Amino acid sequence: MSIPNTYSGIGIANLPNQRHKIVAKKGAHFTIMVVGESGLGKTTLVNTLFSTELSSSKDYSRRHVKQLDKLTEVEIIKAELEEKGFKVKLTVIDTPGFGDYVNNAESWLPIVDFVDEQLEYYMRQEQQPQRENKIDLRVHACLYFIRPTGHTLKPLDIEVMKRLGTRANLIPVIAKADTLTQTDLLKFKKRIRDVIQAQGIKIYQPLVEEDDPAAAEHARSLTEAMPFSIIGSTTEVVTPDGRTVKGRKYLWGVAEVENEAHCDFRKLRALLIRTHMLDLISSTEEVHYENYRQHQMETRKPGDIKPRRNDNPKFKEEEEALRKRFTEQVKAEEARFRQWEQHLIAERDRLNKDLESAHSTIKQLEAELDNLQTGYGRGSQRR
Numbered sequence: 001m002s003i004p005n006t007y008s009g010i011g012i013a014n015l016p017n018q019r020h021k022i023v024a025k026k027g028a029h030f031t032i033m034v035v036g037e038s039g040l041g042k043t044t045l046v047n048t049l050f051s052t053e054l055s056s057s058k059d060y061s062r063r064h065v066k067q068l069d070k071l072t073e074v075e076i077i078k079a080e081l082e083e084k085g086f087k088v089k090l091t092v093i094d095t096p097g098f099g100d101y102v103n104n105a106e107s108w109l110p111i112v113d114f115v116d117e118q119l120e121y122y123m124r125q126e127q128q129p130q131r132e133n134k135i136d137l138r139v140h141a142c143l144y145f146i147r148p149t150g151h152t153l154k155p156l157d158i159e160v161m162k163r164l165g166t167r168a169n170l171i172p173v174i175a176k177a178d179t180l181t182q183t184d185l186l187k188f189k190k191r192i193r194d195v196i197q198a199q200g201i202k203i204y205q206p207l208v209e210e211d212d213p214a215a216a217e218h219a220r221s222l223t224e225a226m227p228f229s230i231i232g233s234t235t236e237v238v239t240p241d242g243r244t245v246k247g248r249k250y251l252w253g254v255a256e257v258e259n260e261a262h263c264d265f266r267k268l269r270a271l272l273i274r275t276h277m278l279d280l281i282s283s284t285e286e287v288h289y290e291n292y293r294q295h296q297m298e299t300r301k302p303g304d305i306k307p308r309r310n311d312n313p314k315f316k317e318e319e320e321a322l323r324k325r326f327t328e329q330v331k332a333e334e335a336r337f338r339q340w341e342q343h344l345i346a347e348r349d350r351l352n353k354d355l356e357s358a359h360s361t362i363k364q365l366e367a368e369l370d371n372l373q374t375g376y377g378r379g380s381q382r383r
């Protein structure tokens with residue numbers, strides 16, 4: 001489905017709802033993060049989004065500052081766009097790919113931590129008396145790249161997606177869609193949706209505004225298309241029928257970035273930059289940030305500046321696992337102890353019985369001895 005004309009531009013100027021208007025008036029900060037295994041085309045997609053979206057319009061001013069954050073090794077790309085007086089400060093966080101084998105399991109942890117740290121950092125700034133010019137790197141949209149295996153989600157994907165989905169708006173995408181046939185792609189999408197549901201992974205649900213039928217229809221088509229299939233390319237190529245497009249050229253033809261029959265790039269771009277940017281911003285504020293803040297308020301003592309170890313969601317998960325293991329071990333020990341106790345009771349009973357029978361034997365022998373002594377005394381008297 002193509003995007004209706006009303007969705008042209010970055011969309012903030014024609015927002016239907018009041019809450020969104022307030023956000024837009026202040027000028028929005030919008031942060032996108034890309035996450036996934038190495039080599040899945042994360043950086044390429046960021047460049048594709050930027051070169052098609054940002055360099056084609058003249059209504060924006062663009063700043064492209066790349067900085068390397070030493071702690072997390074993420075690359076932060078900043079750009080500023082403006083449409084009809086509405087300003088959007090766009091930040092893209094390009095994370096390094098993590099490995100696809102079990103030994104490398106921890107390599108994604110800093111990425112999850114990064115999301116938490118931004119929530120924490122923003123909260124601390126809100127608590128300061130001087131609240132102007134807050135630095136806001138809370139992640140509004142987290143694109144998770146899935147390898148186009150055609151099979152299903154890997155345990156690693158499930159684990160990382162579970163954690164990201166409770167912290168940010170998680171948008172799963174199938175990387176390098178040009179490497180799968182359309183039939184395989186549809187089957188793959190269905191399987192991924194099934195796993196997401198079965199595993200209780202929280203993914204972003206685009207807001208459906210029922211009072212605007214065209215927008216509602218568009219939002220539903222976005223939900224149906226998830227996980228979005230993606231082809232990334234910044235190169236222009238010529239199709240067999242003579243069009244110049246962004247795409248990837250093969251012997252069989254061209255995989256086109258912006259062709260809806262080839263992939264969902266347009267849908268993803270519309271969602272991010274045109275129709276749902278402010279829903280992503282407000283749901284981050286109202287759901288993810290609020291959850292984080294509430295949780296910190298409940299568990300943090302007044303005066304605590306840094307979160308205590310067990311306030312951090314990551315540590316909470318680890319702590320939960322540890323507590324479960326501990327409980328299991330205690331249970332096993334208790335069972336072992338009860339068995340041993342029963343064994344002791346049985347042994348005591350057996351010894352008591354032995355003792356009793358020994359006692360009665362003694363009594364019997366004593367009685368016999370008595371009898372013998374009495375009998376002997378009488379006999380000697382007769383003599």
Ligand SMILES: Nc1nc2c(ncn2[C@@H]2O[C@H](COP(=O)(O)OP(=O)(O)OP(=O)(O)O)[C@@H](O)[C@H]2O)c(=O)[nH]1
Nearest residue numbers: 037038039040041042043044096097176230231232
């Ligand atoms: N077939 C195909 N190849 C792609 C696509 N997108 C990117 N690539 C190629 O995949 C390779 C890796 O792309 P990158 O964008 O560097 O991947 P990345 O996910 O940023 O990798 P790391 O930063 O190492 O995690 C490059 O050779 C790209 O040209 C795509 O949609 N289809």
Ligand SMILES: [Mg+2]
Nearest residue numbers: 042043096097
């Ligand atoms: Mg990269």
